[in-house]
Amino acid sequence: MSAVLGKPESLRDAYGKALVTLGEKDPELVVFDADLSGSTRTILFGQKFPDRFFNVGVMEQTMMTMAAGIALQGRTVFASTFAVFAAGQAYNAVRQSICYNKANVKIVATHGGLLVGADGGTHQIVEDIGLMRGLPGMTVIVPSDAPTTRAATFAVSERYGPAYVRLTRENLPTVTDGSFQIGKAAELRSGSDLTIVAVGSLVVRALEVAEELSKVGVSARVLDFASVKPFDAPALLRAARDTGALLVLEEHTVLTGVGALVASTLSENYPVPVRRVGVPDLFGESGEPWALLDRYGMSKERIVEEAWELLKGRGKVE
Amino acid sequence: MAEELPADLVRSLQETAREIRKEIIRMTFAAQSGHPGGSLSVTDILTALVFHELKIDPRRPDSPDRDRLVLSKGHASPAMYAALSLRGYFPREELATFRQLGSRLQGHVDRTKLPFIEASTGCLGQGIGMAVGMALDARLRKASYRTYAVLGDGECQAGPTWEALMAGGHYRLSNLLVILDRNGLETDGSTESIMGIEPIVEKFRAFRYHTIDLDGHSFPALLDAFAEARRTTDGPTAIVARTVKGKGVSFMEGKHQFHGKPPNSAEAEQALAELARGEEAHP
Numbered sequence: 197m198s199a200v201l202g203k204p205e206s207l208r209d210a211y212g213k214a215l216v217t218l219g220e221k222d223p224e225l226v227v228f229d230a231d232l233s234g235s236t237r238t239i240l241f242g243q244k245f246p247d248r249f250f251n252v253g254v255m256e257q258t259m260m261t262m263a264a265g266i267a268l269q270g271r272t273v274f275a276s277t278f279a280v281f282a283a284g285q286a287y288n289a290v291r292q293s294i295c296y297n298k299a300n301v302k303i304v305a306t307h308g309g310l311l312v313g314a315d316g317g318t319h320q321i322v323e324d325i326g327l328m329r330g331l332p333g334m335t336v337i338v339p340s341d342a343p344t345t346r347a348a349t350f351a352v353s354e355r356y357g358p359a360y361v362r363l364t365r366e367n368l369p370t371v372t373d374g375s376f377q378i379g380k381a382a383e384l385r386s387g388s389d390l391t392i393v394a395v396g397s398l399v400v401r402a403l404e405v406a407e408e409l410s411k412v413g414v415s416a417r418v419l420d421f422a423s424v425k426p427f428d429a430p431a432l433l434r435a436a437r438d439t440g441a442l443l444v445l446e447e448h449t450v451l452t453g454v455g456a457l458v459a460s461t462l463s464e465n466y467p468v469p470v471r472r473v474g475v476p477d478l479f480g481e482s483g484e485p486w487a488l489l490d491r492y493g494m495s496k497e498r499i500v501e502e503a504w505e506l507l508k509g510r511g512k513v514e
Numbered sequence: 515m516a517e518e519l520p521a522d523l524v525r526s527l528q529e530t531a532r533e534i535r536k537e538i539i540r541m542t543f544a545a546q547s548g549h550p551g552g553s554l555s556v557t558d559i560l561t562a563l564v565f566h567e568l569k570i571d572p573r574r575p576d577s578p579d580r581d582r583l584v585l586s587k588g589h590a591s592p593a594m595y596a597a598l599s600l601r602g603y604f605p606r607e608e609l610a611t612f613r614q615l616g617s618r619l620q621g622h623v624d625r626t627k628l629p630f631i632e633a634s635t636g637c638l639g640q641g642i643g644m645a646v647g648m649a650l651d652a653r654l655r656k657a658s659y660r661t662y663a664v665l666g667d668g669e670c671q672a673g674p675t676w677e678a679l680m681a682g683g684h685y686r687l688s689n690l691l692v693i694l695d696r697n698g699l700e701t702d703g704s705t706e707s708i709m710g711i712e713p714i715v716e717k718f719r720a721f722r723y724h725t726i727d728l729d730g731h732s733f734p735a736l737l738d739a740f741a742e743a744r745r746t747t748d749g750p751t752a753i754v755a756r757t758v759k760g761k762g763v764s765f766m767e768g769k770h771q772f773h774g775k776p777p778n779s780a781e782a783e784q785a786l787a788e789l790a791r792g793e794e795a796h797p
Contacts, residue, residue, distance in 0.1 A: 226654070262647040271651065297626070
């Protein structure tokens with residue numbers, strides 16, 4: 197499957213609309229938000245189903261405990277706020293009330309990563325994927341576009357148990373056909389010299405870099421790794437066998453994110469060179485969203501350089 | 515009101531509470547860990563709930579109409595386990611496995627292990643929120659069940675406790691009863707010397723709770739307040755139950771040192787002897 201870049205679309209709108217569809221199908225489904233329903237787009241559900249929508253105000257920890265309590269009565273529950281509050285502020289409520297209790301709560305967190313932009317480093321959580329994937333029983337999804345967001349919203353609702361879906365604030369071009377499945381990576385571009393594994397906002401850059409590399413005769417495979425947990429180990433191992441080197445792109449700290457996951461998985465099972473592109477061990481700052489990605493080491497040029505380093509190491513280029 | 519209760523009902527509850535207290539001593543002694551102080555203080559509250567107030571049936575532990583009980587102070591697990599086993603939810607012999615590897619009787623109550631534990635708790639400040647979620651469920655379903663949450667007083671220093679209480683008041687959850695085990699002590703000392711929570715009755719009232727201040731070791735007072743809560747239809751009720759940490763064991767009473775410390779062999783023996791003497795030791 198080759199990627200076709202569609203026009204940028206809002207992942208958050210895709211989520212809000214998917215919630216309305218779910219609300220029509222499941223009369224017991226309830227949704228929580230913590231005073232950010234216009235931004236997270238849960239307001240679309242709230243307008244349609246006011247009795248099943250709880251905007252609890254600025255109490256993210258208690259939003260999670262309440263969501264757990266009502267979910268344990270047999271309901272599917274969605275809870276949304278910004279990622280810094282969902283994974284950061286509410287971490288132990290997510291850990292104990294939701295995960296330890298095995299409560300059927302789907303946390304859809306918007307505004308993950310640096311692309312929050314102008315609000316600055318306080319609000320740009322770059323460690324949420326690491327926090328959430330460390331929780332026993334937690335499903336973690338990082339959609340790369342609106343169709344994947346829609347499919348992931350449906351997919352997590354159909355799978356019993358806690359889930360964390362990380363959305364970005366920025367609109368993103370459509371890069372997939374929306375055929376997302378939990379536990380599966382999507383091969384957006386085939387290739388044999390190198391594999392670029394990417395999540396969320398950086399899938400677009402992965403495709404752009406792969407295109408650039410193809411002009412100089414390098415064939416790069418691109419995997420959209422939206423399903424971070426459970427993850428597609430066979431696709432990773434195939435990529436390692438077929439291409440011999442992997443470059444991982446994520447808008448997240450390289451310490452605990454998808455790069456760390458890929459590197460540790462391959463070092464145990466099929467050691468090949470892996471390079472990680474992501475946020476270094478730093479907080480972000482205010483700025484134009486995409487300029488922040490460039491500033492913090494995720495520019496297209498930097499990604500090309502890293503790809504080149506891997507190819508040199510493999511003896512594929514001088 | 516209190517004198518309307520049949521004397522044999524009160525005697526029976528007192529007898530049950532004494533058995534629960536003995537089990538708390540046996541369990542924490544056998545495990546050489548656990549929280550005897552706060553288990554002994556909450557024993558009469560749990561006894562009044564599990565053996566009188568709650569609509570529950572050990573033969574149908576998953577009945578949708580059962581009343582829900584959330585022990586937010588999950589470290590009082592010995593009291594909860596003893597009450598549930600005496601009520602017939604699991605064999606009393608199993609109490610001996612408390613805190614052992616492979617036991618269903620985890621250090622802090624775990625809903626995935628035992629029937630009638632509605633919520634796994636332990637890290638404080640989370641139980642009230644879960645109880646509010648349960649009460650909201652009943653309201654949405656127009657279900658008859660009521661939700662009861664037992665709160666510790668150290669836990670009243672935790673911000674999310676007040677978030678959740680605020681939510682219960684905001685939604686006017688008249689099907690929610692919060693009971694504070696106000697024993698006055700936490701791990702390191704008295705709540706008022708560490709981080710004062712008073713005036714606590716006024717705080718509950720300010721958070722829109724019909725609030726009843728009572729002796730948490732008086733069954734007539736507890737049962738009366740439960741009935742009053744059921745009659746209160748315009749919002750949630752809170753009971754500030756004044757209790758004694760370590761209640762029933764002379765050398766544990768009022769001692770924060772027994773918050774998370776089990777009795778040694780001599781202490782356990784003395785405690786069990788005192789409890790066997792019952793009311794004579796603590797009239």
